[in-house]
Amino acid sequence: MSKLKELKSIYKLxxxxxxxxxxxxxxxxxxxxxxxxxxxxSIGSQKPESPVLGVFGGVHGLERVGTHVTITxxxxxxxxxxxxxxxxxxxxxxxxxxxPLINPGGMAMLKRSNPNNVDLMRxxxxxxxxxxxxxxxxxxxxxxxxxWYRGNQDKLxxxxxxxxxxxxEEILSSRFAMSIDIHSGFGLQDRLWYPYAKTDQAFPYEQxxxxxxxxxxxxxxxxxxKIEKQSDSYKIHGDIWDYLFDLHYNNRNDNYYIxxxxxxxxxxxxxxxxxxxxxxxxxxxxxxxxxxxRIMRRHILLLSHYYRIVxxxxxxx
Ligand SMILES: [Zn+2]
Numbered sequence: 001m002s003k004l005k006e007l008k009s010i011y012k013l014x015x016x017x018x019x020x021x022x023x024x025x026x027x028x029x030x031x032x033x034x035x036x037x038x039x040x041x042s043i044g045s046q047k048p049e050s051p052v053l054g055v056f057g058g059v060h061g062l063e064r065v066g067t068h069v070t071i072t073x074x075x076x077x078x079x080x081x082x083x084x085x086x087x088x089x090x091x092x093x094x095x096x097x098x099x100p101l102i103n104p105g106g107m108a109m110l111k112r113s114n115p116n117n118v119d120l121m122r123x124x125x126x127x128x129x130x131x132x133x134x135x136x137x138x139x140x141x142x143x144x145x146x147x148w149y150r151g152n153q154d155k156l157x158x159x160x161x162x163x164x165x166x167x168x169e170e171i172l173s174s175r176f177a178m179s180i181d182i183h184s185g186f187g188l189q190d191r192l193w194y195p196y197a198k199t200d201q202a203f204p205y206e207q208x209x210x211x212x213x214x215x216x217x218x219x220x221x222x223x224x225x226k227i228e229k230q231s232d233s234y235k236i237h238g239d240i241w242d243y244l245f246d247l248h249y250n251n252r253n254d255n256y257y258i259x260x261x262x263x264x265x266x267x268x269x270x271x272x273x274x275x276x277x278x279x280x281x282x283x284x285x286x287x288x289x290x291x292x293x294r295i296m297r298r299h300i301l302l303l304s305h306y307y308r309i310v311x312x313x314x315x316x317x
Pocket of ligand 1: 060
């Protein structure tokens with residue numbers, strides 16, 4: 001059994017018995033630190049066409065906070081099944097799906113990459129436009145010993161294969177779906193990124209994004225999020241959400257899917273507590289308890305807005 005405390009929390013949530021909760025092991029990852037399962041949750045309607053919200057965490061092994069926010073949100077959702085009749089009715093034609101820890105091997109080995117040293121967010125077969133060769137952070141094929149290694153573009157890493165299959169089965173047949181993948185480590189502010197990461201060209205659903213932005217600003221007037229296209233911050237090769245977006249968009253059939261990334265601005269935590277710089281996890285995770293608690297509670301509001309607006313998607317299209 002693993003020593004990862006995150007996996008213990010995931011098992012605990014998965015043990016909750018309710019006809020609306022489906023918890024399964026999607027695959028497992030073997031590495032020098034042991035063998036680790038990857039779990040998926042599918043909560044609510046099993047109709048393929050129902051609207052869906054997906055929440056994902058732990059793509060980068062050092063960014064534990066993304067997995068923790070995902071687990072906290074799942075805890076909130078599952079607890080409401082105990083007492084909230086309105087919420088249970090809502091889930092009759094809505095699905096909340098999640099993989100809270102996509103890269104358990106990396107997390108166990110204290111690495112951003114997966115155990116093969118591949119950066120899972122640079123691994124898809126997509127070349128970004130206009131990236132200079134010195135921009136190694138956009139993904140590099142020079143050496144697995146350097147960060148941001150892209151791996152083999154002919155074959156996705158196992159973690160990404162699991163993710164792609166799960167998204168295909170749980171999300172891509174939905175009439176309207178959004179997903180959020182939670183990361184940390186860039187900037188001072190919490191950012192909500194929409195595609196593309198590969199190009200400055202306009203995103204096909206720019207108007208839906210604008211309507212979403214308006215709905216968030218009006219429903220939660222003092223919210224903290226900066227909404228932008230990912231390429232406004234930086235462009236990367238091989239973004240798995242660009243890949244999944246294109247896969248859906250090129251085969252769409254009057255249905256919609258928008259994958260988002262929530263990038264928690266960890267530089268602010270470091271600025272307030274510079275000693276964090278001396279810890280490998282401190283750059284990507286809040287260390288002080290009050291800051292950790294604030295992060296755990298604040299994003300539940302955001303994720304709740306997501307599932308409400310996705311269910312009322314007429315307001316966006
Ligand atoms: Zn990340």
